[in-house]
Amino acid sequence: METVLSTHQLSKHYGRLKAVDKLDLTVPKGSVFGILGPNGSGKTTTLGMLLDVIQPTGGSYNWFDKPGSKEQRKKIGAILETPIFYPYLSAVKNLEVVALIKEVGPQRIPEVLKQVGLSERQNDKYRTYSLGMKQRLSIASALLCDPDVMILDEPTNGLDPQGIADIRSLIIDIARQGKTIVLASHLLDEVQKVCTDFAVLNKGSLIYTGKVEDVAKGESKVVVKAEVNLEPVLQKCPLVVDAKPVNNGRFEVSMAEGKTAIDLNRFLFDQKIVASHLETQTKSLEKQFLEILNQA
C-alpha cells in the first residue's frame, strides 16, 4: 500500500512538557485518517510540525516518501486550529492571496466558495463573518488547490448542524475521489462516520492505531429480553461469557468469540424460550476510545 505520510519518532518538547513524543504514524493513500485525543494531547502540535509551522525537537516526517517542502505544502489543503485570514480583505481577495501562494489560478475561487455556501457573502470583509462562516472559508481555502491530501484540524468546529452535515458529506465526497484526509477531531461519532483509520494520542504519545471497521469487531454484545426470567438460562448457556441485567427485565449479554445474536436466538428457541427483544449492540468508537484511554 502506498504511503502518503509517515512520521518517525517525531517529537516536540516545550521544556519539560512533551507535547508530542516519539510519534510513529503511517497514513495510507486514500484513507481518511482520524487523529483522536483529549485536549492538549498533541494533535494540533503534530499537524503543525507536518506543515512546517512548528519546528520538531526530534524525529522526522515524509510526505510521499520525501522530506517536507514548500512545494508539497502547495498541494496540501490544510486548516490548523482556527481560521486565519486577512481581516480587511473579502473572501475572494483572501482566496486570491492563497491562490498566488499555491500557484493555482483564481478560476476555482467561485467554485469552492459555492461548495461551502459562502457565495452570497463573498465580497464582504472577512472581519464581518460569523465563526461558522470563517470556518467555511477556511475549508474553501483548503479545497482551492484541488489537493491530493487534506489536513483538517477540527473542521466542523463552530458550524451549525447543517454546516456539520455539509462538511461531513464534503469530506466523504472528497475521500471517494481517492484523496487522503487527515482529520483531527474530538467528535468521535464524526470520526466513526467518515474515517477509515484512526490513531489515539494521549499526552503526546501514540497509544493506539487501527482501522475504524475493526472497532465493531471482536466480542459483540446483545441485549435480550423474554417473558420469563432469563438469568438462569443465560448463566448456563455456553455461548455466553457474561450476562448483566440492565433495565426492565433486559440482559446485556457478552457473546463468546465469533458468536452472534443469531446463535443466542437459536439457543433460546431450543430451550423453548421466545425472545421478545433482541438487539445487537455495535461497539461505538466512543466506547473504544474511552477504554483505550483508561488502559493507558
Next chain:
Amino acid sequence: MIRLLKIDLAKLLSYRTFWVLIGIYFSILILIPISGMEFLKWLASKGAQFGEIDIMKIPLYHFPDIWQNLTYVAKFITLIAGILVVILTTNEFSYKTIRQNVIDGLSRADFITSKVLFILGLSLVSALVVLFIGLLMGSIYSPQTEMHYMFQHIGFVPAFFLMTLNFLLFSMMLALVIKRAGLSIVLLLVYPLFEVIIRSMLPDPVDNVVNFFPFWAITNLVDFPFSRYAFQEIRDSVAIKDIIINLVYIPVLIGVSYKTIAQKNLS
C-alpha cells in the same frame, strides 16, 4: 520573484490603512518641496532676512544644489514609509497570517523576499518621485538648465534610494524582532537618540564607531546642505565609504530579518 511581489501586493491593495499611509507619505514627499519656494516668497514678503542674505536669492532650487537639498529634506519624510512597513510587517504576526502563509506553501525565505521586494519597489518609486520633483522644480527656478549643471550632483538621488531602502529594511527588521506594532514604532522613533547618546558617551575618536551603526550610516549618505548658504563648508557629494557601508547593510538587515523567523515556531 514577480509572484512573491504579487503576493505582497495582493495583501495590500484592498487595505485602507495602506492607502491612507501611502497617500500621506507621497503627498508630503511631493508637497513639501513644491511648496518650499512659495514658503520662502511668503517669508520674504513679510520682510524676513536670513542674516545678510536676501531670502529670494538663496539658490535652494538651483541646479545642482537642488539634489542635495531635496534628498536631505526627503529623508525625514521616509519615516512615514518606515511606519507603514512596520505596520504591514507586524500585521502578519498579530493576524497570524504568516503562519497561514507558510501552511499554504510559502517558505520563510519566500515570506521575507516578498516583503523585501515590496520595500525595494517603494524605495524605487520614492526615488523616482524625488527625481521627478527635482527636475521639475529645477527647471522652473534654476537659471542654468544646461545638462552639465542639471546632473552634476544627481548622485544624491541614487543615494536617496539606497537610504530609503536601508531605512525601510531596518524598519522591517525591527518589526520582525519586536512583532508588535506600537512598540516597534516607538522604538523606530527613539532609536536615533540611542545612537546619539552612545556617540556622546564615547571619547574621541572611539565615538567614530557610531558611523557604522545603522541609523548613522543610513542618514550619513546625505549631509546637511543648508549651512552652505551661510558660507560654511559642506560635503556636497556622496562619500564612497558611506555607500560601501550601506551596501554591506543590505544583506545584513535582510539576514537578521530572516533569522528572526528561520527555524522558529509560528503560532
